[in-house]
Amino acid sequence: MTGITARQCSSWALPSLLAINLALMAGCADKPPPQYASPSIGSNCYAKALPTVGEGGLAWGVTLSIARQKSLNNCIRYAGRSGGTPDTCQVVLAECRN
Structure with a gap:
Protein backbone atom coordinates (compact mmCIF):
# COMPACT_ATOMS: atom_id res chain seq x y z
CA MET A 1 0.00 0.00 0.00
CA THR A 2 2.79 2.48 0.83
CA GLY A 3 4.55 1.71 -2.46
CA ILE A 4 1.55 2.93 -4.45
CA THR A 5 1.21 6.10 -2.34
CA ALA A 6 4.90 6.95 -2.73
CA ARG A 7 4.73 6.56 -6.53
CA GLN A 8 1.63 8.73 -6.78
CA CYS A 9 3.24 11.41 -4.61
CA SER A 10 6.53 11.43 -6.50
CA SER A 11 4.78 11.76 -9.85
CA TRP A 12 3.55 15.27 -9.04
CA ALA A 13 6.05 16.43 -6.41
CA LEU A 14 9.07 16.90 -8.69
CA PRO A 15 7.22 18.87 -11.40
CA SER A 16 5.62 21.04 -8.71
CA LEU A 17 8.98 21.87 -7.14
CA LEU A 18 10.46 22.69 -10.55
CA ALA A 19 7.53 24.98 -11.36
CA ILE A 20 7.90 26.85 -8.05
CA ASN A 21 11.64 27.23 -8.60
CA LEU A 22 11.15 28.64 -12.11
CA ALA A 23 8.49 31.05 -10.89
CA LEU A 24 10.78 32.40 -8.17
CA MET A 25 13.70 32.82 -10.57
CA ALA A 26 11.53 34.61 -13.13
CA GLY A 27 10.47 37.16 -10.51
CA CYS A 28 14.09 38.28 -10.03
CA ALA A 29 15.09 38.30 -13.69
CA ASP A 30 13.42 41.61 -14.61
CA LYS A 31 15.17 43.68 -11.92
CA PRO A 32 18.01 45.88 -13.19
CA PRO A 33 21.43 45.47 -11.58
CA PRO A 34 22.34 48.04 -8.91
CA GLN A 35 24.55 50.94 -9.93
CA TYR A 36 27.01 52.10 -7.34
CA ALA A 37 29.59 54.63 -8.47
CA SER A 38 28.46 55.12 -12.04
CA PRO A 39 27.36 58.58 -13.09
CA SER A 40 23.74 59.32 -13.78
CA ILE A 41 22.72 60.65 -17.18
CA GLY A 42 23.99 64.19 -17.63
CA SER A 43 26.54 64.04 -14.80
CA ASN A 44 29.83 65.02 -16.39
Whole structure:
Protein backbone atom coordinates (compact mmCIF):
# COMPACT_ATOMS: atom_id res chain seq x y z
CA MET A 1 0.00 0.00 0.00
CA THR A 2 2.79 2.48 0.83
CA GLY A 3 4.55 1.71 -2.46
CA ILE A 4 1.55 2.93 -4.45
CA THR A 5 1.21 6.10 -2.34
CA ALA A 6 4.90 6.95 -2.73
CA ARG A 7 4.73 6.56 -6.53
CA GLN A 8 1.63 8.73 -6.78
CA CYS A 9 3.24 11.41 -4.61
CA SER A 10 6.53 11.43 -6.50
CA SER A 11 4.78 11.76 -9.85
CA TRP A 12 3.55 15.27 -9.04
CA ALA A 13 6.05 16.43 -6.41
CA LEU A 14 9.07 16.90 -8.69
CA PRO A 15 7.22 18.87 -11.40
CA SER A 16 5.62 21.04 -8.71
CA LEU A 17 8.98 21.87 -7.14
CA LEU A 18 10.46 22.69 -10.55
CA ALA A 19 7.53 24.98 -11.36
CA ILE A 20 7.90 26.85 -8.05
CA ASN A 21 11.64 27.23 -8.60
CA LEU A 22 11.15 28.64 -12.11
CA ALA A 23 8.49 31.05 -10.89
CA LEU A 24 10.78 32.40 -8.17
CA MET A 25 13.70 32.82 -10.57
CA ALA A 26 11.53 34.61 -13.13
CA GLY A 27 10.47 37.16 -10.51
CA CYS A 28 14.09 38.28 -10.03
CA ALA A 29 15.09 38.30 -13.69
CA ASP A 30 13.42 41.61 -14.61
CA LYS A 31 15.17 43.68 -11.92
CA PRO A 32 18.01 45.88 -13.19
CA PRO A 33 21.43 45.47 -11.58
CA PRO A 34 22.34 48.04 -8.91
CA GLN A 35 24.55 50.94 -9.93
CA TYR A 36 27.01 52.10 -7.34
CA ALA A 37 29.59 54.63 -8.47
CA SER A 38 28.46 55.12 -12.04
CA PRO A 39 27.36 58.58 -13.09
CA SER A 40 23.74 59.32 -13.78
CA ILE A 41 22.72 60.65 -17.18
CA GLY A 42 23.99 64.19 -17.63
CA SER A 43 26.54 64.04 -14.80
CA ASN A 44 29.83 65.02 -16.39
CA CYS A 45 31.63 66.24 -13.27
CA TYR A 46 33.11 64.19 -10.46
CA ALA A 47 35.03 64.87 -7.26
CA LYS A 48 36.96 62.82 -4.72
CA ALA A 49 37.30 63.86 -1.08
CA LEU A 50 39.62 62.19 1.44
CA PRO A 51 40.14 62.52 5.21
CA THR A 52 43.56 62.20 6.84
CA VAL A 53 42.42 58.85 8.34
CA GLY A 54 39.60 56.64 7.07
CA GLU A 55 37.68 56.18 3.84
CA GLY A 56 36.90 58.98 1.42
CA GLY A 57 34.06 59.61 -0.97
CA LEU A 58 33.63 59.87 -4.74
CA ALA A 59 30.60 61.62 -6.20
CA TRP A 60 29.21 62.70 -9.57
CA GLY A 61 27.23 65.84 -10.25
CA VAL A 62 25.84 68.00 -13.05
CA THR A 63 28.15 70.83 -12.01
CA LEU A 64 31.56 70.87 -10.37
CA SER A 65 30.24 72.49 -7.21
CA ILE A 66 27.53 69.84 -6.80
CA ALA A 67 30.07 67.05 -7.26
CA ARG A 68 32.41 68.66 -4.71
CA GLN A 69 29.63 69.04 -2.12
CA LYS A 70 28.40 65.47 -2.61
CA SER A 71 31.92 64.07 -2.30
CA LEU A 72 32.48 66.01 0.94
CA ASN A 73 29.21 64.68 2.35
CA ASN A 74 30.18 61.11 1.34
CA CYS A 75 33.64 61.55 2.84
CA ILE A 76 32.21 62.70 6.16
CA ARG A 77 29.79 59.74 6.20
CA TYR A 78 32.35 57.08 5.21
CA ALA A 79 35.15 58.43 7.40
CA GLY A 80 32.83 58.34 10.41
CA ARG A 81 31.82 54.75 9.67
CA SER A 82 35.39 53.56 9.12
CA GLY A 83 36.75 55.03 12.36
CA GLY A 84 38.49 57.91 10.59
CA THR A 85 38.46 61.66 11.04
CA PRO A 86 35.41 63.16 9.27
CA ASP A 87 36.31 66.74 10.19
CA THR A 88 39.49 66.56 8.08
CA CYS A 89 37.79 65.74 4.75
CA GLN A 90 39.10 67.72 1.78
CA VAL A 91 38.42 67.53 -1.95
CA VAL A 92 41.59 66.22 -3.60
CA LEU A 93 40.30 65.83 -7.16
CA ALA A 94 37.53 67.60 -9.05
CA GLU A 95 37.07 67.51 -12.82
CA CYS A 96 34.47 67.70 -15.52
CA ARG A 97 34.82 65.55 -18.61
CA ASN A 98 33.70 66.58 -22.06
